[in-house]
């Protein structure tokens with residue numbers, strides 16, 4: 001699969017590959033961020049806060065129950081003890097409500113709703129309980145001392161005015177009432193209530209025999225007794241209902257739901273941690289693979305680079321060789337361009353250049369430049385008799401022998417065919433020039449055989465010269481033309497001689 005992927009990637013343009021690479025890196029980073037956030041997404045503080053709130057609520061609820069019990073059985077009533085915890089409990093309920101989103105699913109919400117309903121109901125019941133408890137506590141506190149006080153009164157002046165039988169009966173009824181009320185307070189029942197009512201009726205029936213003060217005391221005792229009769233069972237019923245609200249169980253359920261949610265989050269975090277470890281391992285493997293590819297690429301680049309350097313050195317070597325060859329060829333061409341191929345003498349082009357330089361030098365130094373135009377005599381006959389090859393040998397031999405008679409600084413050129421030119425510089429006198437002409441003539445005449453064939457040749461030589469500044473007024477063509485003209489005169493004079501141009505100039509003797 002990797003190979004197929006790599007092949008497909010290779011087919012893409014570099015720009016597209018770069019875009020894909022960047023997108024890949026982005027996906028890897030996002031995936032890493034997602035996994036990391038999932039593993040870190042456990043707010044331990046929030047969880048602790050929920051647990052603490054719930055515990056505090058449970059504690060306050062238990063204390064509330066204790067306060068209710070105290071109000072129920074205790075001697076005094078305290079409505080404040082029943083209502084004081086309510087604001088804090090409401091606040092805790094609010095906090096738990098705010099923490100509900102930490103749960104997933106509807107179970108925690110339902111448990112919270114049940115608890116809220118139970119609390120609301122319990123609050124109403126406690127409110128009603130408080131309203132009943134107040135007069136009941138007062139009556140219960142009132143009754144024993146009131147009965148004792150009345151009894152004392154009956155034993156004193158208040159009883160002295162009434163018949164002793166009635167006083168005794170009222171005293172006994174009061175004793176019954178007190179014990180019945182106390183029993184009723186502990187365990188109310190309809191039967192006991194009926195007996196208390198009977199006792200009360202009996203007591204009230206005897207009022208007529210007593211003073212108004214005693215009547216008033218009896219009425220007050222009867223009133224308080226009836227309050228106890230009415231409120232005791234109601235209060236008991238309210239307390240039973242309060243106990244039945246079962247807020248404790250509702251809180252336990254809500255606590256279980258929160259614990260389950262927290263456990264779920266913890267499990268999820270462990271699962272994502274596992275994913276994160278696996279992801280990191282894959283990422284490391286990818287990085288190792290990329291590193292290996294990179295190393296391989298560098299190695300290939302290094303090898304290619306070495307080969308390029310070697311090829312470059314080879315190329316430089318070949319270029320140097322080729323340049324040297326071209327240089328040699330160029331020099332050869334230059335040589336060919338300046339020399340006559342048959343005799344190796346300088347040609348017309350080079351002769352012209354040599355003459356230009358010689359004329360400049362003579363004008364500067366005031367010396368004489370001499371040009372001798374040589375045309376062979378009888379050469380055609382050699383060609384015609386012995387062939388062109390033999391004619392060539394004659395030309396080469398003429399060149400060699402004339403050259404041998406000249407100074408190193410003198411020049412001998414072949415213009416073509418059987419025409420040669422001698423260039424002399426710094427010629428002291430006309431005699432000197434004539435000696436050279438004679439030597440050349442002798443050298444040419446000395447060629448008497450070629451290729452084993454007998455040959456007879458001579459030469460007609462025309463001599464021209466120019467001196468000092470005059471040289472500047474002459475160019476090579478003029479000087480050569482003057483020599484050529486003189487050579488023509490030599491031909492006309494019968495060949496085998498040399499003629500000096502009439503314009504020739506010589507150094508003053």
Ligand SMILES: Nc1nc2c(ncn2[C@@H]2O[C@H](COP(=O)(O)OP(=O)(O)OP(=O)(O)O)[C@@H](O)[C@H]2O)c(=O)[nH]1
Pocket residue numbers: 342375376377378379380381383387388389390391392395416417418495
């Ligand atoms: N072998 C040979 N012959 C050449 C060459 N160049 C020219 N020739 C021949 O040289 C001869 C020159 O002719 P001419 O100068 O009239 O011959 P000549 O017998 O010396 O006659 P004059 O100059 O009138 O005395 C011709 O036959 C040309 O064909 C060459 O390079 N080699």
